[in-house]
Amino acid sequence: MNIENKKIDSTKIAELAGVSRSTVSRVLNNHPNVSSKNREKILKIIDEYNYIPNLNAQTLAGKRNSVIGIFIYEPNMSSRTTSMDTAYFMNFTDTVVKEAFLENHQILVDYVKDFDDEKRIEAFFKNGNVSSGIFIGFLRESPFLERMIKSEYRVVVVDYAKNILETAQETLYINTDDYGGTVSIMKKILDKGFKRPLIFLGDLKKLSGFERERAYRDSLKNRDIHIDENLILSSEYCKEKAYKYMLQILEKDIKFDSIFSSSDNMLFGVVKALKEFGVDYEKLEIWGFDNLKYTVPMGFKTVSPMLKETAKKSIKFLVSEFVETRVEYTKTKLIESMLDYFED
Amino acid sequence: MNIENKKIDSTKIAELAGVSRSTVSRVLNNHPNVSSKNREKILKIIDEYNYIPNLNAQTLAGKRNSVIGIFIYEPNMSSRTTSMDTAYFMNFTDTVVKEAFLENHQILVDYVKDFDDEKRIEAFFKNGNVSSGIFIGFLRESPFLERMIKSEYRVVVVDYAKNILETAQETLYINTDDYGGTVSIMKKILDKGFKRPLIFLGDLKKLSGFERERAYRDSLKNRDIHIDENLILSSEYCKEKAYKYMLQILEKDIKFDSIFSSSDNMLFGVVKALKEFGVDYEKLEIWGFDNLKYTVPMGFKTVSPMLKETAKKSIKFLVSEFVETRVEYTKTKLIESMLDYFED
DNA sequence: CTGAAAGCGCTTACAG
């Protein structure tokens, strides 16, 4: 096995096979125009010497590599505090890594918080360090993301709204069915006769926040239930804000009979406030959204986005030969008990 | 902003600044020998044009990049079944990604199951696609890992035993204190007066499996409790095997008064068997190891490896200027209730 | 079907 220590490049392979580097390159890249005699000889030597071409050289010379980037918008990343959606994003990343491996691709994980990060990522694409990418967590109207979408690169954008007609290039918009998920929660709440559901809104600059609010309002409207704006809190997926607003509600003694927090993370802030105020929240109808690790074990109900499905579709899109720009939705699943939780 | 569309490379920057590419390269790489006049001029142009050097070209020319690889041994990966330790590994990967970002590094995630994967990864190192790497989940005496350790590359090896004297290069061995963690569980069990703890062993080819068994035996020995080999099952971190062995124990009616499963994953297999046999397991003293998502919510006790600490130490090691080969241990924490669980 | 040559975008001795 000491063969491996010697530096072995395509020139050496060519020498050994008695051909030119061009021919070696041709078999490496599965070009048809190589005599089967030469092809076999070269393949044998490549195998014998465990030769693997230098990816940097290949990329520099214009070949695509097998690395897919996943880029996560996380403006609070540098503060070392656990940021709002981190757990959710990491769940997604996990499944992406697995699906990519099954398609013989690797994943480069990177966060985006400022302009320097954006520049680095654009360079990753431009220079071919990643062949394509998945973007998640971005705010609506992100100039950076718009640039990526309009670029020649193949990308998947998760939970982002965009008029498909404005997207010339190969782009997959894949969204969790936030509207449907919220509607099914609201149905549960309203079917039980509750009429004053408190809602903690997510970031309205994100598609998910926007959709969840819309579903809340529509659900009430459809049953001719008055929408009390006092019950609508804009806490932007932020746990601390949710905590603060919940306290205010309690201090002002605003009446409510149920709670829908449009993210599990905010739910934890809400519950903290309830606890401090001595509210017996275990008897309250409380719903979150996301199915994070702690939600159901703590005794709350939530809805689970089908991350695995989203990941699978994303990878399939990125590794396919031919694709067209399109929009897809993945369903959600209500998680009302530990049984649902374990199944998920 | 249409500047960005034009391809901009170091030659163009040089032209614009009226210097040679050599000088541009020097300021890019912080070489001292550049007149401050030229340096400033070049820096200004670089900024103005949002120029970022091509990473592939830089790497090809011999520069180190800022990508750290994390390589996970997962022989069952291709079968699309959730493998034994996957959840555990992904928890670790998550924290590694975050810590790397804080140090301005990106993470390339890749699995290893066969020789082709090993070859690909060695090429990643050789060609500089990753500047260094973290290896986790490998079996003892892995020839691949031994090669990486003996190579010139800087690596972190998690949960792997190796005589440090045989490791010439910069390597960090970082291990969870499996022995200590198991001892603390055994103390809990034995303090309650149990004398016949059933144990499901992990993969003895892994350091963790080896250490957890050793701690089990030592704990009993230290209290002069007879070690009944019938109570020791080798289920190799495999849920299905644990299930099968537990059934056998029940069928043979072998007496036990408590259970320690040396991974949470196996625990789920054990519990399945208990259920099927109609055993009222909720009253049994049962411990797992790993603190996976479901363990404590299901009502069991476990011990949590401090993944965040391990990740932090790993990244610190890899990004430091100077390091020496060494071995480190990270502590574990007992998780006996939902309170511990939420804190973790 | 094959090879010589140019090119991808950098870095780094070397000579001044």
Place this chain on the structure above:
DNA sequence: CTGAAAGCGCTTACAG
């Protein structure tokens, strides 16, 4: 302090 030149390891027209 600076520039011309060689080199990193590939791929791909081009000419045969």
